[in-house]
Amino acid sequence: MGANDINGNPGGATSGEEERSARFPSRDVLNRIGDRWSIRIMRILQERGSVRYTELERAIPGISRKMLTQTLRAIERDGMIVRTTHAEIPPRVDYTATELGIASLGPIDVLCEWSEAYMDEVREARRAYDERHHGSSGTR
Amino acid sequence: MGANDINGNPGGATSGEEERSARFPSRDVLNRIGDRWSIRIMRILQERGSVRYTELERAIPGISRKMLTQTLRAIERDGMIVRTTHAEIPPRVDYTATELGIASLGPIDVLCEWSEAYMDEVREARRAYDERHHGSSGTR
DNA sequence: CAGGATCCGTAGGGATACTG
């Protein structure tokens, strides 16, 4: 038995998260934006209202159960969503976006729209850069 | 065996980056927001105009040279900054934000302002969550 | 059904020594 598995990630808060954000206030919120799944989950909750666990799993191809649960816990902890368990058999759990969660998508959409608008410009810059530096990887 | 260091990160583009972004268009831009240093660098360039390498290093406490260089290369490749080398001795390199780079800070500021505005609400949500779940880590 | 626990590979990132 690998008694020394220090992996404590299921806790939700990655160790030292809040400590680092002391230097740059909005860091921990930015982190949620950076990770692959938070936004996708929030968007689905925004569209469909109340969504079950398995429904989310099917709606997001490529996500693992671990990541789904972990991300859900994290954004629940941040007050972005609410988790409701119905004591039935089989069990049923619904996730719903809070007011705060919905509101957070506003500024995020602004950012996404900007990046889509300037995407071409960025891609062109990359192409040019790659070519300038004995263009290896880029050509596609 | 030291020969097998597969770390190829100095390339700038992390392997598979553009591949993943096929699923979610603005992903790669979001990634720049997610990482710890890009925004800080861009802010400094925005404020001071033209900045040298060491000046950046001193202006951003806690950053390693590896990360500084790597981040600079990445945002240069994206067309956010321009790198100018002066062939002198000792060598001198200046970094300057482009129009595109400055523009990108707009939507980002929107997001940062939002997150600072709702920070308290988020912190409170976290506190409540931690307490609800036999509150261990949070109290500080 | 909705997860928790565990195992493991790999990318991210710091420290430092070296170079043009």
Next chain:
DNA sequence: CAGTATCCCTACGGATCCTG
């Protein structure tokens, strides 16, 4: 001065098996 190369440790994230 402005990086590059190397070493190493950790966190992230997927796959899988188990449980209430």
